[in-house]
Amino acid sequence: MVKKTLDVPPAEELRQLLVRRAFLTRSAAGLGAAALAWLWEKELRASERGPTDPLPGLPHHPPRAKRVIFLYMSGGPSHLETFDYKPKLAELDGQPMPESFTKGQPIAQLQGQELRCLAPQFRFRQHGESGQWIADILPHTARIADRICIIRSMHTDQINHDPAHTVMNTGTSIPGRPSMGSWITYGLGTESEDLPGFVVLTSEGGRNPQPIASRQWSSGFLPGRYQGVQFFSQGDPVHYLRNPDGVDRAAQRSLVDAVHRLNQLRFGQTGNSEIQTRIAQYELAFRMQMSVPQLLDISDESPSTLERYGVIGPDGSFAYNCLLARRLAERGVRFIQLYHRGWDHHGDLVPYMQTCCRLCDGPSAALVEDLQQRGLLDETLVIWGGEFGRTPMFQGKGKLPGRDHHIRGFSMWLAGGGVKGGTSYGATDELGYFAVENPVHVHDLHATILYLLGIDHRRFTYRYQGLDFRLTGVEEARVVHEILA
Amino acid sequence: MSGEFRFSRIPNPMRRCARRVALFTATATFLAAGALAHDNVASARRLAYNRDVRPILSDKCFSCHGPDSAHRQADLRLDRAEDEGQVRGGHSVIEPGKPEESELWQRITSRDESERMPPPDSGKELSAEEIAILEEWIRQGAVYEPHWAYQAFRNHSLPEVSDREWCREPWDRFLMARWDDEQVEHAPEADRRTLARRLYLDLTGLPAPIDDVEAFVADERPDAYERLVDKLLASPHFGERMAVYWLDLVRYADTVGYHGDQEHAASPYRDYVIQAFNDNKPFDQFTREQLAGDLLPNRTEEQWVASCYNRILQTSHEGGVQIKEYLAKYLADRVRNLGSVWLGSTLACAECHNHKYDPFTQQDFYNFGAFFADVEDLMTFRGGDTSPTKREPEIEVLDRPVRWELQEIENRLQEVSTRITSDSESLTEQERNELLAEQKRLEACREVLRRTARRVMVTVSVEPRTIRVLPRGDWMDDSGPIAQPAFPEFLRCSFDRPPRNRLDLADWLTTPDHPLTARVFVNRIWALFFGEGLCPSLDDVGGQGLWPVHPELLDQLAVQFVEDGWDVKLLVRRIVLSSAYRQQSVASAQLQERDPANLWFARQTARRLPAEFIRDSALAVSGLLNRRIGGPPARPYQPEGYYALLNFPKRTYRPDRDANQYRRGVYMHWQRQFLHPMLKAFDAPQREECVAKRPVSNTPLAALTLLNDPTFVEAARVFAERIVRLGGASPGGRVTWAWREALGRSPSEEERAVLVALFQENLARYREQRDAAGRLVRVGLAPVATDLDAVELAAWTQVARAIFNLHEFLQRN
Secondary structure, three states: OHHHHHOOOOHHHHHHHHHHHOHHHHHHOOOOHHHHHHHHHHHHHHHHOOOOOOOOOOOOOOOOOOEEEEEEEEOOOOOOOOOOOOHHHHHOOOOEOOHHHHOOOOOOOOOOOOOEEOOOOOOEEEEOOOOEEEEOOOHHHHHOHHHEEEEEEEEOOOOOHHHHHHHHHHOOOOOOOOOHHHHHHHHHOOOOOOOOOEEEEEEEEEEOOOOOOHHHHOOOOOOHHHOOEEOOOOOOOOOOOOOOOOOOHHHHHHHHHHHHHHHHHHHHHHOOOHHHHHHHHHHHHHHHHHHHHHHHOHHHOOHHHHHHHOOOOOOOOHHHHHHHHHHHHHOOOOEEEEEEEEEOOOOOHHHHHHHHHHHHHHHHHHHHHHHHHOOOHHHEEEEEEOOOEEEEEEEOOOOOOEEEEEOOOEEEEEEEOOEOOOEEEOEEOOOOOOEEEOOEEHHHHHHHHHHHOOOOOOOOOEEEOOEEEOOOOOOOOOOOHHHEO | OOHHHOOOOOOHHHHHHHHHHHHOOOHHHHHHHHHHHHHHHHOOOOOOHHHHHHHHHHHHOHHHHOOOHHHOOOOOOOOOHHHOOOEEOOEEOOOOOOHHHEHHHHHHHOOOOOOOOOOHHHOOOOOHHHHHHHHHHHHOOOOOOOOHHHOOOOOOOOOOOOOHHHOOOOOHHHHHHHHHHHOOOOOOEOOHHHHHHHHHHHHHOOOOOHHHHHHHHHOOOOOHHHHHHHHHHOOHHHHHHHHHHHHHHOOOOOEOEOOOOOEOOOHHHHHHHHHHHHOOOOHHHHHHHHHHHHHOOOOOHHHHHHHHHHHOOOEOOOOOOOHHHHHHHHHHHHHHHHHHHHOOOOOHHHHOOOOOOOOOOHHHHHHHHHOOOOEOOHHHHOOOOOOOOOOOOEEEEOOHHHHHHHHHHHHHHHHHHHHHHHOOOOOOHHHHHHHHHHHHHHHHHHHHHHOOOEEEEOOOEOOOOOEEOOHHHOOOOOOOOEEOOOOOOOOOOOOOOOOOOHHHHHHHHOOOOOOOHHHHHHHHHHHHHHOOOOOOOOOOOOOOOOOOOOHHHHHHHHHHHHHOOOOHHHHHHHHHHOOOOOEOOOOOHHHHHHOOOOOOOOOOOOEEOOHHHHHHHHHHHHOOOEOOOOOOOEOOOOOOOOOOOOOOOOOOOOOOOOHHHHEOHHHEOOOOOOOOHHHHHOOOOOOOOOOOOOOOOOOHHHHHHHHHOHHHHHHHHHHHHHHHHHOOOOHHHHHHHHHHHHHOOOOOHHHHHHHHHHHHHHHHHHHHOHHHHHHHOOOOOOOOOOOOOHHHHHHHHHHHHHHHOOOHHHEEO
8 A cells, every 4th residue: 555655746846847758848939848758757757756766767777786885984094004905014114204295286185294104003914816906904805805805096085074075975065966876776676664774873983083074965956755764872863753752653643544544635625736745755754663673673683694694783883884784785775884983093093993993894704604694695795994094294183193094095895796706906106195096086086986886877867957977087997897797 | 120030031041041951850840840930931031140149159060170289279269250260171261151162061961970970979969950040040141249148238229010009118019019920810819817916916916806806896086907016015924935046046045055065044034035025125235245245334234144145155064074075065056046146147157167168257256256265165064063053254143123123122211210320319119119010021022032033044255365277177177267357258247346355256246238247137037927938948048049139128127127216016017017028828728839938028927936926825724824014033833853864963854933934935945955845846946056947846745745744734724614603504605704715706606516525425434434524634833723613624625635636726827
């Protein structure tokens, strides 16, 4: 019954579409009939579609992945202490950073300071059959070395956290653009009938957690129903999910039923189809009041699963969020983003890396393994990384050495959904400053993610203010075919 | 009748085209189109470049063959008449009158993929219809026109219409002429109840009190409608209503936006905007004060507060920001907003390159930026991670009524002290003591009032810094030419002095014959009252925007607006007094089919209220609403922990525990990064960038908000108390009373029965669950009625909640 009501077009959205397209009625002046019909067919279908239907014409090609789990290490983890092994930097420890690297480069907190090299703080070893170089601080990730593809040549445009996050999520630092999770759910819909298609979870632990703005999961100029929905670990998991004090489920049900009946009567008076949409949305809201608590109730998980993730309870930790990510994936949520805040290590790099890795390393590996065991890894793309990396240069904010923000080269890893495990791609120079071999810009990452989901980033556009916007922007972006399985 | 804007039967060649198109289009889609395009297939008119051709060329061709020289291919422009004679491939690009001899036509119809335009890898494709239009346009002589929005206003004679009597405002006739042409019936006038609710919501953002509705229904004076309009235009809530829209445009918020999203001092500016609309400040003056209030000769404090406009952009206090980079970001932000608010143009692309569709050059972008080069910004970078953060230059100001009050106190103090000193001999001991006591009291009052002062950021002009064009928008590249305050070449008006500063910028924008400012503003005001603009793309009147449905009407309103001295209330008055405005919003089957998007305005448009007015409605109906005008940001209930992701410093949200809890939505604390979930659920923008039109979503999160947000639950239980006290004795009578209070009409039998049943059911439920009833009627801060039975109150609370969740309650018809 519910599915049925959801098929009703959101009339207001439809009206907006019509307005956007209506110039054709006039510009065509009688000739535009067929074009108009074509647009109507296309866009009516687009706006009529239920939450689980893709945009007409999508996917463009057979997808390799159905969904994405983005483990977002917020603050900018050091590539030099995790995946980018630079023995030469150790040799230069304490020496001035060669000016040839830094001249004319944007610099964040080290502006005007003397720039000296800081040696990698952890030992690196090769792991797995693939022999991937991974630092000792990540023993669990080392265990899945053969399942992940490490990109060591990432680079981005913005050197401060907020704009860099915005680039990583929307492809530009200009506010107001949709995040990739919104783009993807807009394009593909979701597979879940009673959960949002794009869910955001957050945790913290490490150095002074950097703020994250809800702009990072905003739908920008895309319809509001594609925005990311943040699940909270304290209070209501979703805003206003709980009934008011003194109202039980039966009371809420009867109230919603009365509202439905009255709205139906109003529909009879006005014929406004938006009313049908509202009825459907109230139904979905009522169901979410059940489905979300069920999702969060992990009592059905085995002790061994909990132990593998390191979950103690529903505590909002990264471990708990990783477990939830799997549960969301199982329920068909399209885009799942986990932020862990704590990776901004301007000082005390070693102890803070130990904290962050203790909190994130095990659960990340457990998630990949768990997905694999359940047969979900092949269709789930897992991404691990932050908004940028950290300087090869020393920064002295704290008792022990730290590193500043760095955008010219850093590392991320991908696993599952069509990605070749056990591979490395790209490289930075000998000091870990510039991505010199096969550089991968954030736009290239976006193009690759979309490709794996069956979307051609060049053809995936949305008309806004007269322009055809796309996630990958106007500059050339390329799919990194070399890392695809 | 002016032929220019009328449809005429199409000439024969067009019919041929139409047939040709139909031939290579699938029959099924063609049939589907029949319902929409009606008899236009067999009828058309002479093509107009702006209306018919430019949209196609702009969308499909200009990005490579348009104004942007850096990316132009084959050195070919298609956006100017002077280029059409160029020769390519042995032919003129365009040979007027002869499509077959035009290279353009050859290329767009070529079967050879390597020849065909647009090239397949551009992602653009011309439809058969578009090709046919281009062909026909060349056949008709390939006449170019300047873009409509950049042309000078033209005077248009009023068209002849079928029913002149019906047209209350002369310009109603422009609309009717179209209806006559299309042979559609416009909607009848709405009934008085609907009109009352519509006018209240449109002009004040508040629901019509039932007594006012009844008085209007009963008012038999011929000018009853005008009287109501004038009363509402004079209401101080008019300014609040208009401010909700203006604040979206200028992206007003109470926090800095980037990184730590600390609070900044801006709320007096918000109050200035409200006051300006209430005072009916002429729009040219309003413009001048915001852009350049600090530069006005003998500027008043209010004018200086207005210049906060230049300061409410997003700023960052993140450690490690590079000043030069952020100065560049701020410059670009200001230019984008200027372009959106006053020019209705999207300038963002010109930060890095010449605009691809409109004639704005990259130089224009930075020339605009140079107007802001004197704005003191450097102090913004000082100051640590505190919230509220201090972003000098700031001043302390008092609310207008407080200033008046203070003035009176000062006057009286003066009097008192004069008497004490000069009349000291004639005063008795008692008189003297009384005067001294009064002096003390007055001084104490003065102290208290002075403490209500609020800080506000203002603009201070300093030595202008050098502005350069940034190649590809790169702030580190100093090689670009220097930019000076100057206006785009193509935007001509009678402003004729060399511009130097922001005041000149404001004067240029408000020059009576400036082609954009009045058109853009009038179009947006129209949309506030009709749901859609005369040019539907409210944010872009440029080449990629939509062709206005009634350009002549838009011109007419704009000219009149300027002639009326940029009188905003008069403009609004003219619009709401029109016959078009007073139509019903229910669409006839004919209109539903012929004009589903209501671009002809042959009916009103029903639409959901903006987020703020939904809140205001519930509070108003419950009786909780605090109607104070202006003041510091209000903090309603908000889910705990919502700001957990903020830092520098960590933030705890403390909801107001006094009357500030019940203030109107326009006063809600606007946290850019974490906008209040209620505002967000109903599509209020974060105000990072200009928003000229809010989207309208309909989501489960909105449903959850109305159902469970304590603001609405509290309003419901307080409304329930009123229902019990004032709604009579019987459940049916009470339902009717409540329904009328909330919706301005009586319920039908069926409607009443549904709510009576809901009441009975809940009465039974809460008799069994007395504890639960007690908890429900205690939601929120408002005092609990101890003299009423909690069970009964809880049952009526459920009824009130149902009413607040009705589609109709959220709707303006």
